[in-house]
Amino acid sequence: MKKRRFGRTEHRSTVAIFGAFALSEVSQSEADEVMEMVIDTGVNHIDVAPTYGDAELRLGPWLAEERERFFVGCKTMERSRDGAAREMRESLERLQIESFDLYQLHAVNTMEELEAATGPDGALQAVLQAREEGLTRFVGITGHGLEAPTIFMEALDRFDFDSVLFPVSFVLFGDDDYRRRAEELLRQCRSRDVGTMAIKAIAKGLWEDERNHPYDTWYEPFQDPEWVQKAVDFVLSQEVTGLCTVGDATLLPRVLEACQAFAPLGEEEAEAVLESADAYEPIFGRVGTQIGTDYGWMRRVWRPDLLIGGVSMRWRGMVGVVALLVIVVTGCAPPTTQPEVPEAPVELPADVEAAAKEVVNARTDVPVEAIEVTSAEEEEWPDACLGLADEDEVCAEVITPGWRVTLTADGEEYVVRTDQNGSVVRIED
Secondary structure, three states: OOEEEOHHHOOEEEOEEEEHHHHOOOOHHHHHHHHHHHHHOOOOEEEOOOOOOOHHHHHHHHHHHHHHHOEEEEEEOOOEHHHHHHHHHHHHHHHOOOOEEEEEEOOOOOHHHHHHHHOOOEHHHHHHHHHHOOOEEEEEEEOOOOOHHHHHHHHHHHOOOOEEEEEOOHHHHOOHHHHHHHHHHHHHHHHHOOEEEEEOOOEEEEOOOOOOOOOOOOEEEOOOHHHHHHHHHHHHOOOOOEEEOOOOOOOHHHHHHHHHOOOOOOHHHHHHHHHHHHHOOOOOOOOOOOOOOOOOOOOOOOOOOOEEOOEEHHHHHHHHHHHHHHHHHHOOOOOOOOOOOOOOOOOOOHHHHHHHHHHHHHHHOOOHHHOEEEEEEEEOOOOOOOOOOOOHHHHHHHOOOEEEEEEEEOOEEEEEEEOOOOOOEEEEO
């Protein structure tokens, strides 16, 4: 496995950086098989987060024994000093380590979140304090969406981060505006000696059938080995340290093999791959019509230590099913009441539903197929701009009547507001 210098950290990271989301919903025995494969291929850099389901718990036994083998990067979606400090301590405990190599502000997807995280009482202050105490050596920032390059160039002007992590793929680079800003960010990182990590390298597009698909990814990845290799070669031919591997354990071997076989693309080869980008729809949309960039405060997915009344959020639904079966079997039906006549359901356009679920998925990491629409209604936007332009009067002309969609994900309720096409999205808790 090829290695590259990870900026000023001086660590020689493998071009494949293990994205531990692949361990989010597997057993310990399954995680052990994955980790053995990761070690066998020589990977020496791990990226993990407390929002990645069981990943920290699955990694813990391995890091307790193999800490010196890996450069460990973790991250927080907390935006306050106290919240970040608390989450950092929790992650250290679950990972069974005494310190991180890198700790990152995670999913900083808007300028408002950047302002909150880097403010006087923001999460960055907790990370800096942790660095002084020896709990982390380096400080980074991560994000998703088409605005990531712009936000991170601003972030680097505010603080001298040691690393950045953001989306890079040939499909995304098919958008000339995104490519221009991404390449400028990479140029600035090189000049500042900042380590760079790419995500979504093999993202092909959104699932056509979001309820039935073979991989544990919210987007459809390239699956054909030839296209996986092309996607990996393209990303690693950019000025990045490495790419974070796919978040599905069954597809991981294919990505690791592609990273091992990586050969830099020449200019003509890279352009040939880019020419095929128009055949795919970027997972974040295109500049000017993108969805999901205003993620706001992203909530953490289920973890076994987040219990309510001794029953986890994930299992409370199962408890309800068991209770219903008991009622049916025993005949102990509850008192009946006169049923209300439901109103005729509003038919929600498929593209609006897909956009709404995409944004909730991006905020929570709950799989799209597990997100449920509970209600939808059309509504007017008398003064809503939703970030289309700087002036309210311009926005009022652009926005037409839209949709208010209520969804549930992992026991939590979210309200997503879109225009009629679902191409512009705002989410509310």
